Amino acid sequence: MYSVLANLKPGERGHVAAVDWDRISVPEGRRLRELGLVEGANIELLHRGSLFLKDPLAVRVGRTTIVIRLAHAAAISIAEGSAA
Amino acid sequence: MTSAMPMIAFVGNPNSGKSSLFNALTGARQKIGNYPGVTVERKSGRAVLSDGRPLEMVDLPGSYSLTPSSPDEEVTRAVVTGHQQGERRLDAMVIVVDASNLEQHLPFALELIEVGTPVVVALNMIDMATRDGLTLDAAQLSAELGVPVVPTVAVRGRGIIELIAAIETLFDGSPHPIVEPAEHGPDVDRQLRSRAQRIARATTIGEPPERRWTQRLDAVLLHPVLGFAILLAILFVMFQAVFAWSATPADAIDVGLGNLGAYLGDAMPDNWLRSMVVDGIIAGVGAVVVFLPQILVLFLFILVLEATGYLTRAAFLMDGIMAKVGLSGRGFIPLLSSFACAIPGIMATRAIADPKDRLTTILIAPLMTCSARLPVYAIIIAAFIPARSVGPGIGLQGLVLFTLYLSGIVGALVVAFVLRHTVTKGASAGLIMEMPRYQWPRLADVALGLWQRAWIFLKRAGTIIFFSTMILWALLSFPKPPAGSDVSPVRYSLAGRIADNLVAPVVEPIGFNKDIALALIPAMAAREVAVSALGTVYAIEAGDDDEEAARALGPKLAADWSLATALAFLAWFVFAPQCISTIAVTRRETNSWRWPALMVAYLFALAYLFTGVTYWAATALGLG
Numbered sequence: 001m002y003s004v005l006a007n008l009k010p011g012e013r014g015h016v017a018a019v020d021w022d023r024i025s026v027p028e029g030r031r032l033r034e035l036g037l038v039e040g041a042n043i044e045l046l047h048r049g050s051l052f053l054k055d056p057l058a059v060r061v062g063r064t065t066i067v068i069r070l071a072h073a074a075a076i077s078i079a080e081g082s083a084a
Numbered sequence: 085m086t087s088a089m090p091m092i093a094f095v096g097n098p099n100s101g102k103s104s105l106f107n108a109l110t111g112a113r114q115k116i117g118n119y120p121g122v123t124v125e126r127k128s129g130r131a132v133l134s135d136g137r138p139l140e141m142v143d144l145p146g147s148y149s150l151t152p153s154s155p156d157e158e159v160t161r162a163v164v165t166g167h168q169q170g171e172r173r174l175d176a177m178v179i180v181v182d183a184s185n186l187e188q189h190l191p192f193a194l195e196l197i198e199v200g201t202p203v204v205v206a207l208n209m210i211d212m213a214t215r216d217g218l219t220l221d222a223a224q225l226s227a228e229l230g231v232p233v234v235p236t237v238a239v240r241g242r243g244i245i246e247l248i249a250a251i252e253t254l255f256d257g258s259p260h261p262i263v264e265p266a267e268h269g270p271d272v273d274r275q276l277r278s279r280a281q282r283i284a285r286a287t288t289i290g291e292p293p294e295r296r297w298t299q300r301l302d303a304v305l306l307h308p309v310l311g312f313a314i315l316l317a318i319l320f321v322m323f324q325a326v327f328a329w330s331a332t333p334a335d336a337i338d339v340g341l342g343n344l345g346a347y348l349g350d351a352m353p354d355n356w357l358r359s360m361v362v363d364g365i366i367a368g369v370g371a372v373v374v375f376l377p378q379i380l381v382l383f384l385f386i387l388v389l390e391a392t393g394y395l396t397r398a399a400f401l402m403d404g405i406m407a408k409v410g411l412s413g414r415g416f417i418p419l420l421s422s423f424a425c426a427i428p429g430i431m432a433t434r435a436i437a438d439p440k441d442r443l444t445t446i447l448i449a450p451l452m453t454c455s456a457r458l459p460v461y462a463i464i465i466a467a468f469i470p471a472r473s474v475g476p477g478i479g480l481q482g483l484v485l486f487t488l489y490l491s492g493i494v495g496a497l498v499v500a501f502v503l504r505h506t507v508t509k510g511a512s513a514g515l516i517m518e519m520p521r522y523q524w525p526r527l528a529d530v531a532l533g534l535w536q537r538a539w540i541f542l543k544r545a546g547t548i549i550f551f552s553t554m555i556l557w558a559l560l561s562f563p564k565p566p567a568g569s570d571v572s573p574v575r576y577s578l579a580g581r582i583a584d585n586l587v588a589p590v591v592e593p594i595g596f597n598k599d600i601a602l603a604l605i606p607a608m609a610a611r612e613v614a615v616s617a618l619g620t621v622y623a624i625e626a627g628d629d630d631e632e633a634a635r636a637l638g639p640k641l642a643a644d645w646s647l648a649t650a651l652a653f654l655a656w657f658v659f660a661p662q663c664i665s666t667i668a669v670t671r672r673e674t675n676s677w678r679w680p681a682l683m684v685a686y687l688f689a690l691a692y693l694f695t696g697v698t699y700w701a702a703t704a705l706g707l708g
């Protein structure tokens with residue numbers, strides 16, 4: 001089952017199936033990759049925003065926790081289960 | 085072989101412990117903090133090799149690759165590739181990696197090794213890896229990378245001697261051509277990462293569930309409602325503590341200075357020198373020094389927050405709100421350090437990638453209540469706001485202080501919103517940030533930080549505040565009114581006449597009296613000078629009337645000013661850009677006079693407006 005990172009609920013896990021890099025600016029895309037958000041990375045959604053706002057997201061990528069905004073998370077497709 | 089001192093640099097991912105290692109090796113006191121982007125400038129220091137040869141070491145801002153995304157990372161690239169203006173090429177590099185997060189730190193290490201400069205890898209934070217249940221094989225890592233690897237624990241000084249020894253072996257005297265690193269596309273990034281992953285797996289034994297403590301704490305601290313409430317509570321307690329914890333030492337300093345002034349007043353012959361010492365130095369500079377305990381309490385909170393790793397959580401919680409005004413949560417960290425002082429805050433914006441986001445953050449940084457405002461706020465609050473309790477554990481004075489800080493924050497958000505729709509218009513910036521694990525604050529680091537702050541504060545009191553007060557004292561003391569005249573010496577003096585004729589007409593409509601008008605001019609140099617200036621004005625005005633002169637500044641203000649005027653004075657300092665250094669650093673960081681000019685103009689306009697509104701409202705409510 002595929003979903004996008006932006007729609008995950010806290011606690012849901014999976015791995016990055018595809019990233020639509022065209023929807024992300026070049027430097028921001030590079031920064032995401034540098035932080036390990038690449039195709040095949042195992043992820044878990046940890047937290048979503050505060051108060052009534054659901055932005056940004058805290059995502060565990062490998063052994064790191066990173067913060068990204070919904071706009072970017074919408075470009076990242078997630079598949080269930082961990083990558084080989 | 086050159087005879088010049090060899091030069092090496094510390095390079096690596098943000099928050100890997102470069103500055104901690106640099107401090108351990110050179111004895112320097114670079115700022116350490118548990119969030120990415122603490123170091124934003126290159127900083128050099130010296131160490132000695134085992135044979136006594138000196139060695140120049142450079143601490144660099146953390147970076148994720150050699151393709152810079154923000155101004156601080158540009159510095160790192162320039163130094164690594166030898167393009168830094170006026171700087172020699174590096175003879176070697178120490179690549180600092182976090183042992184408990186190799187997969188994340190090795191891609192940059194691999195890229196750095198390819199540059200061709202001799203390197204040694206410091207496998208830092210071994211203690212954290214052990215705590216997480218990881219065992220690392222340094223020899224295996226060294227074999228995989230083809231460079232020496234030294235395990236270290238920077239904060240305990242472990243592995244330092246071995247690191248020096250490893251550095252020594254790198255100077256073989258042969259020249260090293262630099263391979264200019266290319267910008268990475270997705271493919272190269274993926275390759276680097278899969279290599280890093282393979283090496284990390286080959287050298288790490290045991291991979292337990294990660295960071296259990298951090299995740300448990302985050303479940304509470306990042307909870308959408310509870311977490312936000314905790315953030316507000318922390319800030320609230322901080323401002324309560326500024327008054328509650330500092331009362332006793334502040335009173336002691338106050339009494340001590342009062343006694344000193346009285347003693348010198350009696351002991352010295354009645355001449356201009358006595359007036360300068362008692363009215364200028366003790367009444368003026370002393371009025372500011374009294375606030376040292378309050379400043380230290382404030383810094384205690386800021387330092388502990390920086391050291392634990394909570395700051396990035398605060399940024400996470402605030403990002404939703406900051407996004408609404410066009411800022412990123414990344415701006416929260418520079419803005420929070422602006423509570424200490426806008427200058428390091430403005431410098432910290434170098435870690436913000438988006439130029440417009442960064443510029444907006446710089447322009448609103450002076451609205452964060454810096455510690456120089458604390459003496460101004462504290463003296464007025466102490467004089468006019470009763471030390472009453474308005475609820476369990478909630479003092480009215482702390483509440484008023486909290487409101488003043490809040491006014492600055494709300495003002496900043498509104499201004500940011502306006503700026504982002506006008507002069508710094510542009511696509512909304514994203515937020516991509518790493519969240520470090522929590523760490524216990526190290527007592528030695530916090531103590532050192534406090535000591536440094538106390539020193540900076542006292543140095544300011546001894547220099548900029550001292551000199552502004554001395555100049556003001558001279559301008560207030562001369563010319564003297566003719567004998568028998570009933571004009572007050574202050575009003576007759578040069579400073580009094582300038583203030584009364586030029587400044588007072590402008591500020592009287594917003595509720596300021598002539599003494600405030602007088603204090604505002606020297607306070608352009610630094611905000612605390614407003615307090616020392618008032619101290620001097622009232623001391624000179626009291627003249628030989630001993631009883632009057634012996635009274636501390638606070639009670640004098642309470643007797644002379646209306647509550648409406650006092651509130652107006654507070655409102656003024658929420659906004660007014662009374663700090664030359666902030667203006668200068670804005671000019672430097674934005675590389676133009678345009679932005680500091682805009683900053684000063686909009687801040688003065690807001691200050692005037694809000695002071696007026698406060699005064700008129702208070703007068704209408706019968707507080708005049």
Ligand SMILES: Nc1nc2c(ncn2[C@@H]2O[C@H](COP(=O)(O)OP(=O)(O)OP(=O)(O)O)[C@@H](O)[C@H]2O)c(=O)[nH]1
Nearest residue numbers: 099100101102103104117121122123146209237238
């Ligand atoms: N447990 C542990 N903590 C460490 C070690 N080295 C550094 N730290 C902590 O890690 C955090 C980051 O250290 P810094 O020295 O500021 O890191 P940096 O690489 O200079 O970071 P930037 O300047 O932001 O790039 C601080 O909280 C340090 O106390 C270590 O060996 N063990």
Ligand SMILES: [Mg+2]
Nearest residue numbers: 102103122123
């Ligand atoms: Mg550093």
